[in-house]
Amino acid sequence: GAGVSQSPRYKVAKRGQDVALRCDPISGHVSLFWYQQALGQGPEFLTYFQNEAQLDKSGLPSDRFFAERPEGSVSTLKIQRTQQEDSAVYLCASSTLTATDTQYFGPGTRLTVL
Amino acid sequence: RKEVEQDPGPFNVPEGATVAFNCTYSNSASQSFFWYRQDCRKEPKLLMSVYSSGNEDGRFTAQLNRASQYISLLIRDSKLSDSATYLCVVNLGYMNYGGSQGNLIFGKGTKLSVKP
Numbered sequence: 704g705a706g707v708s709q710s711p712r713y714k715v716a717k718r719g720q721d722v723a724l725r726c727d728p729i730s731g732h733v734s735l736f737w738y739q740q741a742l743g744q745g746p747e748f749l750t751y752f753q754n755e756a757q758l759d760k761s762g763l764p765s766d767r768f769f770a771e772r773p774e775g776s777v778s779t780l781k782i783q784r785t786q787q788e789d790s791a792v793y794l795c796a797s798s799t800l801t802a803t804d805t806q807y808f809g810p811g812t813r814l815t816v817l
Numbered sequence: 818r819k820e821v822e823q824d825p826g827p828f829n830v831p832e833g834a835t836v837a838f839n840c841t842y843s844n845s846a847s848q849s850f851f852w853y854r855q856d857c858r859k860e861p862k863l864l865m866s867v868y869s870s871g872n873e874d875g876r877f878t879a880q881l882n883r884a885s886q887y888i889s890l891l892i893r894d895s896k897l898s899d900s901a902t903y904l905c906v907v908n909l910g911y912m913n914y915g916g917s918q919g920n921l922i923f924g925k926g927t928k929l930s931v932k933p
Contacts, residue, residue, distance in 0.1 A: 736920055745821075745904050745923030746861065759920070794860060796921075806921060808860035 707809035728797030840905030
């Protein structure tokens with residue numbers, strides 16, 4: 704079956720531009736997570752959704768970052784007024800409801816801010 | 818102090834060697850533990866979960882020591898295809914409304930390169 708998909712796979716933005724990154728989780732997965740992975744680092748948690756409810760956004764680095772999942776399936780991570788330090792791979796993961804269930808990752812969106 | 822710490826390597830080993838990775842975590846409330854594998858420019862993929870009793874999957878053995886807050890991964894008879902970055906991961910293991918305990922906490926990863 705289909706895994707987690709993300710688009711675009713690559714995005715180059717000029718500093719100050721707004722970007723929107725899309726995640727399509729595995730069908731039926733209740734939980735959806737966004738992570739940010741800088742070069743040479745492990746992924747770091749950004750935000751978590753259970754269905755359409757954003758239950759935790761404690762990892763979002765600034766108020767320029769905004770995420771939504773309005774119908775409980777597809778999610779969008781939006782970054783306003785991008786800065787060079789936003790350059791990273793943005794990973795989306797989905798899982799069933801139980802916290803210990805495996806999280807399945809999408810291929811990520813590689814964002815480069817010039 | 819990082820929540821999950823591991824030696825970044827790189828570990829350069831010949832084919833057939835046995836290699837061990839270690840990791841420590843700081844939050845004693847952590848309840849779930851994993852090793853993920855990440856190939857270059859790819860997403861992390863679950864390699865195996867880690868239990869206190871130890872668990873084995875073919876050439877891979879993982880061990881958890883809760884008292885020392887220490888996790889290990891042993892790879893026996895390493896293959897060229899084992900070359901990757903190995904990420905040590907913990908999870909606080911429960912979800913409350915408004916809580917974040919379901920998110921994974923990753924180490925920086927240990928890079929393994931297996932040479933012919």
